[in-house]
Amino acid sequence: xxxxxxxxxxxxxxxxxxxxxxxxxxxxxxxxxxxxxxxxxxxxxxxxxxxxxxxxxxxxxxxxxxxxxxxxxxxxxxxxxxxxxxxxxxxxxxxxxxxxxxxxxxxxxxxxxxxxxxxxxxxxxxxxxxxxxxxxxxxxxxxxxxxxxxxxxxxxxxxxxxxxxxxxxxxxxxxxxxxxxxxxxxxxxxxxxxxxxxxxxxxxxxxxxxxxxxxxxxxxxxxxxxxxxxxxxxxxxxxxxxxxxxxxxxxxxxxxxxxxxxxxxxxxxxxxxxxxxxxxxxxxxxxxxxxxxxxxxxxxxxxxxxxxxxxxxxxxxxxxxxxxxxxxxxxxxxxxxxxxxxxxxxxxxxxxxxxxxxxxxxxxxxxxxxxxxxxxxxxxxxxxxxxxxxxxxxxxxxxxxxxxxxxxxxxxxxxxxxxxxxxxxxxxxxxxxxxxxxxxxxxxxxxxxxxxxxxxxxxxxxxxxxxxxxxxxxxxxxxxxxxxxxxxxxxxxxxxxxxxxxxxxxxxxxxxxxxxxxxxxxxxxxxxxxxxxxxxxxxxxxxxxxxxxxxxxxxxxxxxxxxxxxxxxxxxxxxxxxxxxxxxxxxxxxxxxxxxxxxxxxxxxxxxxxxxxxxxxxxxxxxxxxxxxxxxxxxxxxxxxxxx
Numbered sequence: 001x002x003x004x005x006x007x008x009x010x011x012x013x014x015x016x017x018x019x020x021x022x023x024x025x026x027x028x029x030x031x032x033x034x035x036x037x038x039x040x041x042x043x044x045x046x047x048x049x050x051x052x053x054x055x056x057x058x059x060x061x062x063x064x065x066x067x068x069x070x071x072x073x074x075x076x077x078x079x080x081x082x083x084x085x086x087x088x089x090x091x092x093x094x095x096x097x098x099x100x101x102x103x104x105x106x107x108x109x110x111x112x113x114x115x116x117x118x119x120x121x122x123x124x125x126x127x128x129x130x131x132x133x134x135x136x137x138x139x140x141x142x143x144x145x146x147x148x149x150x151x152x153x154x155x156x157x158x159x160x161x162x163x164x165x166x167x168x169x170x171x172x173x174x175x176x177x178x179x180x181x182x183x184x185x186x187x188x189x190x191x192x193x194x195x196x197x198x199x200x201x202x203x204x205x206x207x208x209x210x211x212x213x214x215x216x217x218x219x220x221x222x223x224x225x226x227x228x229x230x231x232x233x234x235x236x237x238x239x240x241x242x243x244x245x246x247x248x249x250x251x252x253x254x255x256x257x258x259x260x261x262x263x264x265x266x267x268x269x270x271x272x273x274x275x276x277x278x279x280x281x282x283x284x285x286x287x288x289x290x291x292x293x294x295x296x297x298x299x300x301x302x303x304x305x306x307x308x309x310x311x312x313x314x315x316x317x318x319x320x321x322x323x324x325x326x327x328x329x330x331x332x333x334x335x336x337x338x339x340x341x342x343x344x345x346x347x348x349x350x351x352x353x354x355x356x357x358x359x360x361x362x363x364x365x366x367x368x369x370x371x372x373x374x375x376x377x378x379x380x381x382x383x384x385x386x387x388x389x390x391x392x393x394x395x396x397x398x399x400x401x402x403x404x405x406x407x408x409x410x411x412x413x414x415x416x417x418x419x420x421x422x423x424x425x426x427x428x429x430x431x432x433x434x435x436x437x438x439x440x441x442x443x444x445x446x447x448x449x450x451x452x453x454x455x456x457x458x459x460x461x462x463x464x465x466x467x468x469x470x471x472x473x474x475x476x477x478x479x480x481x482x483x484x485x486x487x488x489x490x491x492x493x494x495x496x497x498x499x500x501x502x503x504x505x506x507x508x509x510x511x512x513x514x515x516x517x518x519x520x521x522x523x524x525x526x527x528x529x530x531x532x533x534x535x536x537x538x539x540x541x542x543x544x545x546x547x548x549x550x551x552x553x554x555x556x557x558x559x560x561x562x563x564x565x566x567x568x569x570x571x572x573x574x575x576x577x578x579x580x581x582x583x584x585x586x587x588x589x590x591x592x593x594x595x596x597x598x599x600x601x602x603x604x605x606x607x608x609x610x611x612x613x614x615x616x617x618x619x620x621x622x623x624x625x626x627x628x629x630x631x632x633x634x635x636x637x638x639x640x641x642x643x644x
Contacts, residue, residue: 015146291323325624330543533597582640
């Protein structure tokens with residue numbers, strides 16, 4: 001009973017040793033252990049004869065570390081929801097509908113790619129902050145009261161990122177300078193906590209210069225970063241140019257390079273026998289899982305829109321296969337898991353390509369997030385296009401099959417009546433408020449137009465159709481970002497009517513401008529979807545090469561007095577990391593197909609070609625088939641040729 005109670009109510013130590021100890025686990029500081037020196041580590045002997053403590057090995061991530069990863073992805077999801085990546089550059093409206101009005105054009109500012117650059121910028125801050133916490137945890141993190149308090153602060157940093165991220169917009173410095181100041185302070189706090197954690201580790205290893213020296217480099221790098229962030233806090237003002245935020249990116253890159261370079265120089269603090277591979281893989285897996293969640297949200301609109309056509313089913317299947325193929329290509333190329341020396345001799349890793357492999361996950365995760373976001377948005381887009389195409393077909397049938405003026409004097413009145421009934425059914429289907437999407441006025445004008453083929457009748461009929469299309473797009477949340485609605489409308493106002501959500505001030509709705517703005521927002525989605533698909537494949541090829549190099553160029557481990565991580569390398573270097581046989585086909589296939597997918601984005605330069613592809617059902621299937629070709633090809637190569 002007593003032992004069971006101890007297991008259930010295990011008391012956390014205030015502070016715990018990060019190293020492997022002779023016959024013990026991580027010991028707390030208590031009354032039975034009044035000094036750190038009484039905790040003796042396992043010692044490794046370096047090539048120069050100096051001794052180095054062997055730090056505790058981590059074969060898998062702890063539950064609190066996984067919890068921290070979830071904070072990261074939840075933060076990213078929150079930012080993506082608030083900051084849609086759907087701004088546009090083109091000023092030319094697509095011709096989903098014929099233009100019967102001179103006002104049928106989008107009003108788009110020249111700041112076309114601010115949405116995606118802002119997104120990548122925030123992602124970089126978030127990702128490198130996550131990386132710094134992970135680089136500490138995988139080497140020195142030990143469950144103790146002090147570590148849990150530090151982790152609690154890191155959780156708070158992530159939550160604050162989510163709050164601050166809602167107003168993150170570097171392109172509007174005069175309006176968001178307070179947000180930029182807040183973000184600077186958050187970066188300072190996160191660095192100060194990490195400095196405290198590294199200082200706590202130094203307390204245990206202060207007798208070993210081979211460990212304290214690189215830890216001092218870590219602390220200095222983080223300290224300089226915190227000081228710069230605090231200094232630039234005062235540069236964000238209502239009258240400043242707002243370019244100081246660029247220093248953030250210099251800081252986070254400098255910090256990461258300082259940690260990786262010093263860890264390569266001093267093997268005692270290297271990442272060779274840590275679970276860095278697992279943490280990068282887990283974050284990739286969580287991002288893929290988040291992509292599935294976003295995908296299911298897009299499918300909800302299919303259910304609400306009652307559009308289960310073959311084309312939509314093909315889009316959903318393609319999206320699922322895209323995620324599965326990315327999973328296969330990444331995890332089939334994962335490095336083998338490093339086992340503890342206490343049980344099996346580890347597979348030695350070359351530090352430089354291993355560090356490059358870890359850092360390359362930053363652009364890889366950016367491409368992956370953009371690919372998954374584009375996939376979900378294109379499902380919604382295709383569903384909207386099919387419903388609108390059906391709407392236009394039915395609308396034309398009603399208009400063209402109504403009695404002509406030769407047989408009925410009030411033919412336009414009959415047309416207006418039929419269109420009134422059809423419009424009511426469409427507005428009900430897309431949950432649109434008839435008060436906001438008012439078709440009564442143009443239909444009344446249509447009923448008095450006289451000749452159904454006349455200019456006035458056609459103008460009013462198309463106006464009703466455009467209003468219905470706007471309502472459908474609004475149902476699928478296909479709307480222009482606020483930044484692209486900048487040109488004045490015919491009534492002299494700027495931006496959408498606050499009461500209707502449509503463009504046209506003074507109570508006069510201009511649905512043509514609103515439709516034009518809504519249609520062009522997917523220009524950028526088209527570009528970054530194919531660019532991200534190609535970039536993801538090329539980065540998967542680079543990860544494959546670095547994985548081969550990291551686990552091929554090996555150095556025999558140092559002779560140690562026990563298990564654990566640390567120490568220098570004794571013995572000869574055995575070079576087995578060259579790409580051979582099928583490896584070259586694997587890399588060539590990924591790079592070749594990746595470049596091909598990325599080049600599809602160039603179609604954007606040809607408006608007609610882009611329009612045909614954007615309104616076709618082949619965007620998602622094209623990427624799916626390309627990824628399937630790579631996966632299938634690598635499977636065949638793996639059977640026929642060795643080395644994969």
